[in-house]
Amino acid sequence: MLFTSLPLLAVLPLAAAQQAGSLEKEVHPKLPWSRCTADGCRQVNDSLVLDANMRWLHQVGGYRTCCDDLGWDPNVCRSSANCTDTCAVEGAQYSAYGVNATNDSISLRLKTNLDYASTVGSRLFLLDSASENSYYQMFTLRGNELAFDVDLSTVACGINSALRFVAMDADGGVSRFPATANTAGAAYGTGYCDARCSRDQRFVGGKANSDGWVPSETDPSSCAGKYGACCPEFAVWNSNAHSFSMSSHPCPQSDYHVCEGLLCNASARAPDEPSSGQCDPRGCSYNPFRMGNQGFYGQGKAVDTARKFTVVTRFEDARVSQFFVQDGKTIAVPPPTWVGLPRESGLTAETCAQVPAVFGERDSFAEGGGWRAHAVLLRRPMVLAMSISVDYDSNNRWLDSLYPPQDGAGQARGDCPVDEDAFTAVAQHPNAKVTWSNIRFGTVGSTVALNP
Ligand SMILES: *[C@@H]1O[C@H](CO)[C@@H](O)[C@H](O)[C@H]1NC(C)=O
Ligand SMILES: *[C@@H]1O[C@H](CO)[C@@H](O)[C@H](O)[C@H]1NC(C)=O
Ligand SMILES: *[C@@H]1O[C@H](CO)[C@@H](O)[C@H](O)[C@H]1NC(C)=O
Ligand SMILES: *[C@@H]1O[C@H](CO)[C@@H](O)[C@H](O)[C@H]1NC(C)=O
Ligand SMILES: *[C@@H]1O[C@H](CO)[C@@H](O)[C@H](O)[C@H]1NC(C)=O
Secondary structure (H helix, E strand, O other): OOOOOOOHHHHHHHHHOOOOOOOOOOOOOEEEEEEEEOOEEEEEEEEEEEOHHHOOEEEOOOOOEOEEOOEEOOOOOOOHHHHHHHEEEOOOOHHHHOEEEEOOEEEEEOEEEOOOOEEEOEEEEEEOOOOOOOOEOEEOOOOEEEEEEEEOOOOOOOEEEEEEEEOOOOOOOOOOOHHHOOOOOHHHOOOOOEOOOEOOOOEEOOEEOOOOOEEOOOOOOOEEOOEEEEOOEEEEEEEOOOOEEEEEEOOOOOOOEEEEHHHHOHHHOOOOOOOOOOOOOOOEEEOOOOOOOOOOEEOOOOEEOOOOEEEEEEEOOOOEEEEEEEOOEEEEOOOOOOOOOOOOOOEOHHHHHHHHHHHOOOOHHHHOOHHHHHHHHHHOOEEEEEEEEEOOOOOOHHHHOEOOOOOOOOOEOOOOOOOOOHHHHHHHOOOOEEEEEEEEEEEOOOOOOOOO
């Protein structure tokens, strides 16, 4: 997932609206949610923060940009240590990123046009209060369930509206990397990591990732440096109006950790090469379309994505399962139809072990630590991340089209065209918008009242 950082021209007019020398005040959009038990639910008044990687990064005490789409500016800072000392992330104007929080809902729009530039996509994390000095809100999934309502009717092919749990540090990495004196912390969205071991982070392990930093060959707004930020992740919801998938992405090491160079890149490994000991970027996933149920999810289908619906995800030891509620009716996710896969939907040890065999794939899930590492993931606190993005590397085909892009068992993931690129998705659907609302988390069975 790659994002546009706000370039200089886009920011100067915003900053110029402030008093001379003063910078943008960070005001976190509020997002109340409900914590539930068998006795009922109570409201928690939290807020959201934009990922630090998407913010304006500039010289401390000045307006010169440290790093933009083209790279780090050597006139501003020349080494990782120098850039770490010299550069600051700025407060964000959330509307400039297409973020709108109203009551208990949060919507993310794909593209936002500003006076001299535009932003594409956003990623936000849930904080543990509505105050300025918050940590991330931490969730331990095991034995619990998550429910949310979602409207993604305009989220077209090639766009991914995602809600995931990632094993970031609650303080954004401040105490894990004390030497780098990160004073921005969670309140400015620092410390992102995921199972892709992303090297597109401008700061990794608290330090500027400026060594070896080069523009991406595919994404016009992204670069990658020498280091990547790894941690396990549970993707509750990668989705658009055509397809969705749920996936678990374990790592052999369950906390935030730093990888270097090609060792970060799981897809650089040949099929017969040994595992690099990194995380599983692909994950053990469940997408009903891929599992053989093409009439389940989509416009006018059993779950009608033209209208709002509720997604409930249950994190139990033996199985992570999902079901839907729409028009007051509970809708079960159908089991796989493929011979050799369990007759049960969702993620189980058996499904995760059988999918690579049945679909003839490398077992990256086992390399990331398999079901045992998944069990560790469910027991550790994680951060809730919400995003909307396009994918310049493979245009989301892993979610909604053919991937790899030729016919074969398990390669069809949705009904989207195989030959469309991310530029087309942005150009044709700039106003694609996902709205999540009424988020509830608590013990299994506590978040939704089910009609018989
Ligand atoms: C959350 O905010 C609502 C009003 O918006 C208030 O009624 C409620 O008491 C607050 N809850 C807590 C725990 O502060
Ligand atoms: C960082 O580099 C800039 C530009 O070369 C220089 O002006 C500045 O003094 C350096 N800062 C530190 C702390 O080394
Ligand atoms: C935010 O969403 C609310 C509710 O849908 C809407 O009334 C309001 O106009 C939106 N604000 C912006 C700035 O788009
Ligand atoms: C937000 O809540 C207020 C007060 O309950 C209500 O009047 C308004 O319609 C709500 N707005 C949206 C977009 O749900
Ligand atoms: C990862 O490795 C693959 C295969 O060698 C290569 O095509 C891809 O560009 C690499 N990605 C990154 C981010 O280095």
